[in-house]
Amino acid sequence: MDTMSSVEYNLRTLPTTSITLFPARAQISREVGDVPLQPGTNEVTIIGLSPTTDEHSIKVEGSGEATISNITVERLANKEQFDDVYPDEDEDVLSDQDDLDTDDDDDGEDLKEDEELRAAKAERQQIMDSKELTSHRISCLQHNNGALDGYINNVRAEHNTDVGEASEAYQRLRQNNYRDLLAAQADQRHQDELLKEVDAKIRCLTKRHRKQTAQARRQKRLAKLHKAKEQLKASRAEEQRMEEKRRIRVERSKFWPKYVYAVRIQLEVSAALPSHGQTCSLLLSYVTSDAYWAPSYDLQLSTQSATGTLCFDALLTNATSETWDKCKITLSTSQATSSSLADKAPELREWAIKRGSNGAPLLYSRDEHQKRIKGPPMAKQARANRDTMFGFAPNDPRVPQDYQMQLMLLEQQNKKRMEMARQEQNPVTQVPFQAPQQMPQRIQAQIQAQAQAMAQAQQAQPQAQDMTQQTFGSDQYDRTMRARRAPRSHQRAFLNVEAEVDEEEESFSASGGDETPREDPNLAFQNSLIEQTGFATVYELQGPKTLAPSSTSAKQRISTIALSAIKFTHTVVPKLKAAAYLTATIANTSRNILLQGPVGVTLDGGFMGRTTLPRCPGDGAELRLGLGVDHAVRVVYATPEVRRSGGVSYNEERKIYTRSVYVENTHSADSIRLIVKDQVPVSKDERVRVEVLHPDKLRAEHHDDDGQQKQQQEVAEVGEAGRKADEGQWGRAEVKMLKTGAVDWLVTLRKGRSVRLALSWLVATPLGEEAMQVDH
Template sequence: MESISKAEYNVRNLKTRSVTLFPSRAQICRELKDIPLHPGTNEITIIGLSPTVDEQSIKVEGSGSAIISDIAVESLPNRDIFEDIYPEFEQDKTKNEAEDDVSESDEEPEFPESAELQAAKNHVKDLLDLLKAADESERAAEKRQASLDSTTVTLNWESKVDVEETMDSVSRARDKLATRRIEAARRQRELSQPLAKARQQADRLGKLHRREKARATQEAKRVRLAKTKAKLQESRREEERLKEKARKRKEYEKFWPKYCYAVRIQLVANAFTPSTSRRASVSSDVDMVVELAAPDANEQPRTIDLVLSYVTTSAYWSPSYDLQLSTTNATGQLCFDAQIHNTTSETWDKCKITLSTSLAAFSVLEETMPSLVPWHLELAPKEGPAAVEDNAVLYSKEEKMYKAKPLSSWGKKSHTSAEKSRSEMFGTSSPPTATAMASMNPAHVQLATQQAAQQAAMQQQQRQRQLLAQQQQQMQQQQVQMQQIQQMPQRNIQNFLNQPANSAMQQSMAPSFETASTTSTEELQHLDFQESLVEEMGFSTSYDLPGLKTLAPKSSSSKQRVARLSFSNIHFCHTVVPKYRSAAYLSAKMLNSSKLTLLRGAVGVTLDGSFMGRTTLPKCGSGESVTLSLGVDPAIRVGYSQPEMKRATSGFFTKEDIKLYERVIRVENTRTTADAPVKLIVSDQVPLSKDESLRVELLKPEGLVVGAESQPAGEPGKDKDEDWGSAKAHLRKTGTIDWLVALQPGKSVKLSLEYLVATPIGNHAKQAWA
């Protein structure tokens, strides 16, 4: 059997040539240089590919003198040990706390007496001993005196005793005892004064010693307290270090694969002839080969180069924008950034990063402005109750629906999450059960609980991404609404929007594509990002990021600057649909005259230096205009009166029942410091008849005909607002009336809508459900 030379490579040790990021996936190219081959069959195994890799996308190419005979992909358990790959997360050695307790005793320190105090105490003791000896001598003399007296009394004088000699002996004995008593008393008197002085000196030195001992004890307590605080701080630092270590470990564990893919490549390397000796083959050979003879055992191993490419999910990029607008000079600046995500198990080190817009689709949540839909009426049956039927056409069904919707529900959508959990592909182990956790020590229980919480957090992030993906329809509705406004006669809208509001609005319409390092209006250079190189390729655009980048797996994304665009002569306009909501929606219309296509993505909007929030920037190609909704402008107050119905007087021969309906819109510009009027598009509607015998006629604004020129309209909202501005009304075939209003600062305008509904006698109008 032919022997096979085998070699194994881990993907983490392979050089990454390039990474191409798409909106939902990434393509990675890794290379193996100078792979030695032995004559015969060689098997090269590349292990460690992320479980998120699409195994059908794995492709192997290369260069060198060998033939690729077989490629196999299989899924294998991850046999790497987490602590071997990340040795910094090895378990810390536990400290012997008992030794620490022994080394730091809580007993009070000994404070020895001074030599002077000890000498004073010894002197007192010596004097006391001498005084005691004198006292004992005196008591002994007294006892002997008493004994002598007793003996003298009991002496038998009748016996033959020398009385004189006896008396002399007794007298001499008494004299001696008296002398002793006197000497002892004198000695006591002599010792009393020195003893008092010695005691006084000992007491003084004792007080001094006790004072110094108390001070030393207090100092020892202070030092002991300082050591305790230092130990507590060290314990807290150690606790924080362990928490940070556990946090990093959990972060790494989120991308630790439970299984990985392995690619087995079989190559045949034999004796070779020059490449011109045979025709080029269309098979999967890396180079042309002809087998001529048996391999030479002394032949040096040949080398080849391989390129491994594959596609993986969990790595993608999404556009992110930062838009700064100025209403004072009608300019804006847009920073186009790329949010790069890598949640695979692979690290792509020092490689070329390319962003591609292929199959780009993005969406986010935002509030949409309302848009009027046609309002149809039809005849009701004659037997309907008159009181009910008279009020049936006061409100359209859409108006009733919007009135019933609470204000807090604007812009909110329900969502569900159907994204698959990553727990099947990543993690060091499955979360333990409650029984298993009960048998674990507290540290392991805490770590397991944190792992379960981290997996829940990952699922929450996935649900958020799913939520963002489900809001595309809402943004599309907003674009349809803006298109409906743009469907007005172009000369009316363009003439209205293109009127210069101030001198700054008369600048050039064409924005310029700036570089990040220079600017014509600033003298100082600011720290900025490097921008990417842009390349158009068919239906997609590629952005080559400058330099070599490293993409390591992590939960957060990294930001890379793609480009910066400047806009001038931005048209700001307010849209008011009081029938659905009494508010003025501010919008900005910008022209993209750069060569870049702005992709749909989240944008942070800053208006006149104040951050407004985040919304969605729709896709905008080169040379196209984009209208961005900036939300409700609180400086524009909108009032919408309740509908009023009046019965028109009819003659004797009139065959119609006529009812007059009237609504009034009041718009006030509360800004008093602005230099230019604010532009508004105010929209309302009249119902449309679906029955020939039901007649609807517009009375105010006067002179409006579908397809005709706009007519002047509006009147001062207050008596003092005579110079309020101007307004023109236009009627669409859908029954919508648009007032193009230019309202001066601090002024208000009154827009009246009046129409009649005529029905045959005995009939009543009702809502028609289209």
């Protein structure tokens, strides 16, 4: 039996050649180059297609000395490890631990005495030693004097001692001894003077040394405070980095496939070809859901110049498990997966009737009745549940657990930083903090309280958890990250540390503030290439793009359209609401077909809000966009009046109804155009007559038998100034009435002016009868 040569490729390693995004799906093309071939049967396996792939849309093409004999698509469980695809880059979590253990513990060491102070103290010690010797001499001399006095007092004749010689010797010795005593006392006094001078010098030097020691201690404390602040910043940066990492990890877990599709391609190679060096190239194309594009617009209008700018953007969405890196992206307005392919045009069956006394009326046929009962057919474009496609199972052993250990170590580091900074802060700042033995208890209480609050929130929101954690990601990992953030409140003690350090650094001088800033040019966008292909419009984005799975959409500029000759019109229906609604009529003179989509509207530099832009073809087609109420146009609708006619009539009763509206233009710009709408009743009874009295000669437009609309005989100018100051200067107005009784005033109102528009009509009914409204 012949052996089969097999080669396997992971879709992640295959380059993406092109992507075509449609409003509902996307078509992907990937290239498999230099596939090694052996004579006989070769099997090429491509594994890793997103679970959102339409398996029936997979196509394989290629080039080379081989024949495609079979293509199979299989659904396999995802065997890849999350940590292998997205490896952990934080292997140096404990790198900051050594910095905490190497702090110098020399807070109790004072600054060493300088040479001058030590010399002064040594000099004092010498003086003190000399003084001790002098005191000893004085004591000896005094003792000698006492001995001489005792000796001379005990001299008697019986001792055979010459009294004279003894007396002379006594005097000589006593005189010498006294001379020595006086000299010793003089030395002692001199030594006392020297001691006072040295003590004064020592006191001065000691004061200077204490000042230097205090300054050195203060510098050391500030250095430690700076270090504590840097550690706090590093801790916050590390926490933010871990938070961002957690967010990215949770985001990636939303698109981690539970199963993937594998495409197996069998290639037959002729045995006559060489057994080495034979290759071929394959092109894999497929359609996937959950990847699409949608239009988004930004419209800037100016009422003064009647111009605007429309920015046409595309929101690109990729909610699959694949990343399309550096590829060509094309946008198409065609519905690539339209469900209407299965819809057939309905066929009319014979509408047969016959004579009878009972039966259904002939207003609708039997088929129409059935359609009205069933209603319109529902679209059956089923959307697969993402729970079965993406995320981790609750007990999946592949769920990474190493983060828990890293987060615990990081939390211990943060606690140690906080404790050290708090201990260093207490002897410096005068803010009454908690006692050292009370701070950990408070932190633990906060941790427990926040943990209980999070547990209650988890119990109160099971639906939200089902939609986020259980559906798309690891629940255990998310709880660990939330528990890590619980003790963050004890960082508030560092606010005082930062404030003190900032006070020491307030010697900053902003001397370079008068430099004239350089004006940078405005950034430009890359517009797309536009091509009309049959019923669809294709936009080709310039340059290679990367589209990774994300919960948010990426925005790409398609084109920027300059709008001119925009018509701004105010519509007033005072009978229902006394307000002027501004409407912009925009002509799309570009080649772009504007699809229906959200648009942000900016009017005269002020953002108005977001609304929906209707679909509009190009080449001069117009669209109308409502801009809401214009409060600069004041509208007052007077109270309706009714009175009996003064004429004499013996067979009918007449009443005259009067309505009036007051419009004022408070805009600072030029005149504005308004369409003021009102109505008069239309008689559905030949015995009830309605006649318009004011404006004069107002008649309803009607149509000829051929359907052509007849114009009114004359369009008379109507309206009167709202104020005496506006007489003859307010503008002009025309009025017309439709067959339905609608009355439209076309008003051109100048700035700062006002106009009053009046409408009155007569209703005549037979005597004793009243005109009644007819329900629709």
